[in-house]
Amino acid sequence: MNPNNFRLFLEVAELGSFTKVAAQRQTVQSHISRQISELEAACGGALFRRTGRGVVLTDLGQHIETRVRNWVRDTDQLLAAIRTDAGEPMGEVKLGILPSAAHPLMTRLYQRLKADFPKIKLNIREGQGGELDALLDTGSVDMAILFRYQKPASPDEHLLATVGTYLVSRVGDALTRHETVDFNKLEGLRLVLPRRPAHWRSVLDETARGKGFTLQAEVEADSLRVQKELVAHTDHLYSLLGPFSIADELRSGRLQAARIVNPDCRRHVTLSLPKQGQLTAASKIVARLLRDTVEGWGNQLSQLE
Template identity: 70%
Template sequence: MQINDFRLFLEVAEMGSFTKVAAQRHTVQSHISRQISELEKSCGGHLFRRTGRGVVLTEFGQHVEQRVRTWIKDSEELFADIQQTSKVPMGEVKIGMLPSAAHPLMTQVFQRLHAQYPKIRLNVREGQGGELDALLDTGSVDIAILFRYQKPSGPDETLLSTANTYLVSSPGLPLTQADSVDFKRLEGVPLVLPRPPSHWRSILDETARSKGFNLSAVIEADSLRVQKEIIASNPHLYALLGPFSVDEELRSGSLQAAKVVHPELKRYVTLAHPKHGHFTQASRIVSKLIKETVQGWNGQLNIPKQV
């Protein structure tokens, strides 16, 4: 049994699905299932119980999970302490982030990191709000870039950027031709929306109800890519998105957008660290590079047009 076997075990426990883990690791479900079966044989008992929707931990698996989390945390902190004595910063930094923040931000950060600190490795995984919070709480990532609906006030999070909300469509639709659109005008508009019970969907629905109507969801999808492809290929549909997720399409003219006002629905992009955990030298360096990159882009997650 190797430590990476138990890292896989924890990943399956967090996601509750061999298929999701396989997709995350760019492999096939049968490979993950086989690795877990071999680990179960080595442990001497079943770690997971198969259900119709995935897998859940057995009672034995829950016991193993508690022991393994402590072991891995202690092992990583010991290794980090050893690395801290090196004159050359090194080690792996695990980052969880929103899909809309992945590029070009991490591309730029990696280029600077590779040039200045070649022995620091990045391990980047994408996720949505609740998932990223869970990864932080369990120590599965060292840093997370995520959306908040209020400005951060604690020492564990730093405000990176503020994002307005835009009504987005294919070119030529009248509602998105102006610079802004009143939220009240979304009544009856066919929308592509994120699936409930996401926090963002709840805010959109509650805002509409406060205006005396319900949003018209023609299709629901969490994936930003799916939402953008649907509105691009269906010129009568709209979506409510942030500016970073459609910047490339707006520049190319394949989509158009108007800022939603009355109210302005702002989201705050923050850089978060685990409340409890070891903040390594490598993590501090990557965190600093992320902040410097966003500041250099005038508080945006994309390269400003004039740069």
């Protein structure tokens, strides 16, 4: 049954006259009478009794009036809520991220969404560069934060930050005591490196070959935590990591690091969007908040203290 028919029923019950309702609705009395007759037929009985002064509710009409009034009120509230929701961004946004972007960037993103766009939900998946590219290409994620080794020029990629690479060691190591270390010093070092065929591993291997030596992988591991824990607990074992992935350990004094130079092996952190298909309103908001947050942090993936 149409709620509008019962709105008319309630209006007639309150005014007690088809004529008054017709005048209020700027229509003819016969139109109101016909609609009420159709409603009575649908309900299976008369809802109004005609009198010389207008109409009054029958026993059936009185029986359903309160229930109908509550139903119409609830329906109006539901429609109002739907209209409100129609203007409010909502939905799930699937986001692929590098491990180093997990915190505090994702924490801040969640907090901003919860405060301003509570109906947008995050679905966060962590992975390495090639894996994130594949997830983006297959539509498994709506966008991804990943490393590029050249500054992005495509409109589908937005530069978030540019970072160097650090030789990371246990605290007290002589090689990482200074601010920088030459890439040539990596020759002969025992290293914890990402597993092949990671793109970053290929870049490091090719850079070393260009210098005339081969990097010595003591351990291969994709997990940042594994890399950092091995280095933190082993003398003369090193890893090659970005600044955001070791920021907490450097502040707490658990690790020591020197920036690699000659070359500096710079990487570009980008927000990559699908090459095909339209972004949802929710995805556009998440992308904007990510860019605004990183820019507000001075184009860093963490807030400088």
